[in-house]
Amino acid sequence: MKSTHRAAAFGLAGALALSLTACSSGSSANDGGDAGSTDGTGDGSGEVAQTTLRVVSLLPGSEQAAIDAFNAQVAEFEAANPGIDVVPEEYEWKATTFAAQLAGGTLPDVFEIPFTDAQTLIANGQLSDLDAQFRTLPYADRFNPAIVAVGTGADGHVYAVPAKNVYGVGLHYNRALFESAGLDPDDPPTTWDEVAEYAKKIADANPGVAGYMQMSQNNTGGWQLTVQTYSRGGRVQALSDDGATATSTINNPATVEALEWLQAMRWEDNSLGSNFLLDWGTINEAFAAGQVAMFTSGSDVYTSMIQSNGLDPAVYGLAALPLGDSPDVGVLSGGTLAAVPAGVDDAVKDAAIAWIDFFYTAKLVDEARAVADAETLVKDNQPVGTPVLPMFGRDQWEQNQEWIKDYVNVPLDQMQSYIDSMFDLPLVNEPARRTQDVYALLDPIVQAVLTDQNADIDQLLTDADTQAQALLDQE
Structure with missing residues (x-):
């Protein structure tokens, strides 16, 4: 991958932040032997050529209502596209299993990846070139260019299409647990010191409940430690001005401060509960079950917790991520x-872009599609209106919200702290190089701080810096 495209991808946050402000996110067999299937003659015999398209559906274990809503969308798509047979497959992206699934040809024909993985997969030749198909979308040139750049290769071709959930990390909290500790759920914490203070009060009032908890495994520990670092003005990686080289900066004052903050809550306040091996899926589950009062994650996870974890909407709250005093703080x-x-x-590929258009993106720019999508979801009591950042700019986002306002069924008043700030967030993209490898190096550091009272933070970070730099030097 050429350095210019690395720089373009890394520049997403700045360009996205500028855009948000100025505008007011068959099998996969590598041999192709059974990658989708086509049958029927399509030669005038009266039969329509059929393409089987395997697509990612919902997380394993999703509620039946969510499955019904998804199946209704599939039926609507197939009715409008009689030559395409959609086969939904449950799927959850995990750093620890994704590479093997892709290499083994077990992923669906349309699958989802985080922004961080695109450039490596493109450079490795593991994704199909979708440029010709992407250009057929009538709104292709309306995407935020910085977001399209994330899925664009060094040849200028689009290999991965912006799909959904362009997010800034927020603070998710349980309103009922706030009330149980005498805290006002309409006045969430705005500093990390307040988070620690609230966490202790909640844990003291609710034995066995984690007043706050942080993910720690399957690369999510590194992801959320990076969130903490950014929020205090630090960075875990630095690119040279020309984007040609990367330097690991894991051992920096902001990361040290974040780990010492966790260490104090764990060993002095005893406010982090007893389960110290949570990841994205399991912390959502624990939060929905009332076992965790506060945690940080993307602003969009409300939808997943409703679909997969039986979350009670009445207890949910979403607040802006607390930020430190440094001028370099970021979300x-x-x-x-x-x-x-x-x-x-x-x-x-043609079938895939038709599905991507139908399921992911057209509803953001086309009123009829937006309303049809919202109607289908509401029919099965699925969330409509969860806060995410716009992929087409603020004006388009506001227009979309106007189209679906009669269908919005998420408790927006309980998310107001986040919504009020979402267009002014100082957004910063994830580390540009070896992202998942860096996160994997940070996981055991978070785990050590949570399980070893005498964990040597400086030594742990120094060792991780050395290992990360060795990986970066291989590029």
Whole structure:
């Protein structure tokens, strides 16, 4: 991957922040042998050529109502596209299993990846070139260019399409647990010191409950430690001005401060509960079950917790991420791209872009599609209106919200702290190089701080810096 495109991807946060402000986020067999299937003659015999398209659906274990809503969307798509047979497959992206799934050809034809993975997968030749298909979208040139750049290769071609959930990390909290500790759920904490203070009060009032908890495994520990670092003005990686080289900066004052903050809550306040091995899926589950009162994650996870974890909307709150006093503070941003594995034929790629248009993106720019999507979801009591950042600019986002206002069924008044700040967030993208490898190095550091009272933070960070730099030097 050429350095210019690395720099473009890393520049997403700044460009996205500027955009948000100025505008007021068959199988995958590598040999192609069974990558989608086409049958029927399509030669005038009266039969329509059929393409089977395997697509990512919902998380494993999702509620039946969510499955019904998804299946209704599939039926609507197939009715409008009689030549495409959609086969939904449950899917959850995990850093520890994704590479093997892709290499083994077990992913669907349309699957989802985080922003951080796109450039490596493109450079490795593991994604199909979707540029020709992408350009057929009538709104292709309306995407935020910085977001499109994340899924664009060094050849200028689009390999992964912006799909959904362009987010800034927020603070998720349980309103009922706030009330149980005498805290006002309409006045969430705005500093990390207040988070610690609230966490202790909640834990003291609710034995066995974590007043606050942080993810720590499957690379999510590193992800959220990076969130903490950014929020205090630090960075875990630095690029040279030309984007050609990267330097690991894991051992920096902001990361040290974040770990010492966790260490104090764990060993002095005893406010972090007893389960110190949570990841994205399990912390959502624990939060929905009332076992965790506060945690940080992307602004969009409310939808998943409703669909998969039985969250009671009445207890949910979303607040802006607390930020320190440094002028370099930032809110980690990210998002989801839709991609197709390398080796599929044009029929599958054509079907894939039709599905991506229908399921992910058209509803953001087309009123009829927005309303139809919202109606289908509301029919099965699925969330409509969860706060995410716009992929087409603030004006388009506001227009979309106007189209679906009669269908919004999420408790926006309980998310107001985040909504009020979302267009002014100092967004910063995730580390540009070896992102998941860096996160994997940070996981055991978070775990050590949570499980070893005598963990040597400076030594742990120094060792991780050395290992991270060795990886970066291999590029």
